[in-house]
Amino acid sequence: MVAKPRAGRADAQRNMDALLKAALEVFATSGVDAPVRDIAARAGVGVGTLYRHFPQRADLIAAVFRREIDACADAAAELAAEQTPGDALAQWMQRYASFIATKRGLAAALHSGDPTFDTLPEYFQKRLLPALQALLHAAADAGEVRGDVDPNDLLSAVGRLGMRAGDDGTAQTQRMVALLVDGLRYGAKPPA
Incomplete structure (x- = not known):
């Protein structure tokens, strides 16, 4: 006799996803x-359900950040499967x-000293x-970008560009990231 999966688990996962x-x-x-x-209402659940999954606000913030x-x-692998290596890198x-731009509002919470965020x-x-490393290596191997770029430097550069965005915020960051990607193409070596 095979036991049926508990129906509550699917509901709990749906509630978690909705929250x-x-x-x-x-x-x-x-x-x-x-x-x-407001969060519970938008998710279509009660406040008790929210607190059952996330006893503290910091738990919810951390879970949202991890999911993002x-x-x-995960988008890196999807883009790599659909695009040329250089385009996949640029789009990623x-x-x-x-x-980064949409997480600017979370920065204060994430740097609050709450151990939940450690x-x-x-x-x-x-x-x-x-x-990023996989995308960068594939693009370099294809001769579409230079091969001497440290992925940590790129993560840091894009992060700083996002933090320094002017009044038009995301649009300016996107333009600056496009310039950064163009710079990666300078000095690219053709594939061997």
């Missing part, structure tokens, strides 16, 4: 200090720039560095 999506949207418009009842890191990292760097910098590096 994380709602939190991301609410954080983007109202900041991380927005009332949790994962989505950005724009995706990463958008990720593992996020390592998680960020663990997920995003290999994604």
Whole structure:
């Protein structure tokens, strides 16, 4: 006799997904200090369900940030499968720039000293560095970008561009990242 999976698990996962999506949207418009009842209402669940999954606000913020890191990292493989290596790199760097730009509001929370956030910098590096490294190596091997670029330098450069964006914010960052990508093409060696 085979036991049936518990129906509650699928509901719990749907609730978790809805809460994380709602939190991301609410954080983007109202900041991380927005009332949790707004997040729960947008997710279509009760406040108790939110607190069952995320007992502290910091738990919710960290979960949203991790999910966004994962989505950005996973986009690298998707782009690599669909685009030429140089285009995949360029599009991923724009995706990463958008990720950075939309997380500016979380910066204060992430640097608040709350121990919930202590593992996020390592998680960020663990997920995003290999994604960029794979794209960068593929583009260099294809002769589309130079091969002497440190992926850490690129992550840092795009992060700084996102933090220094002017009044038009994301649009300026996208233009500057496009210039950065063009600079990567200078000195590219044809494939062997």
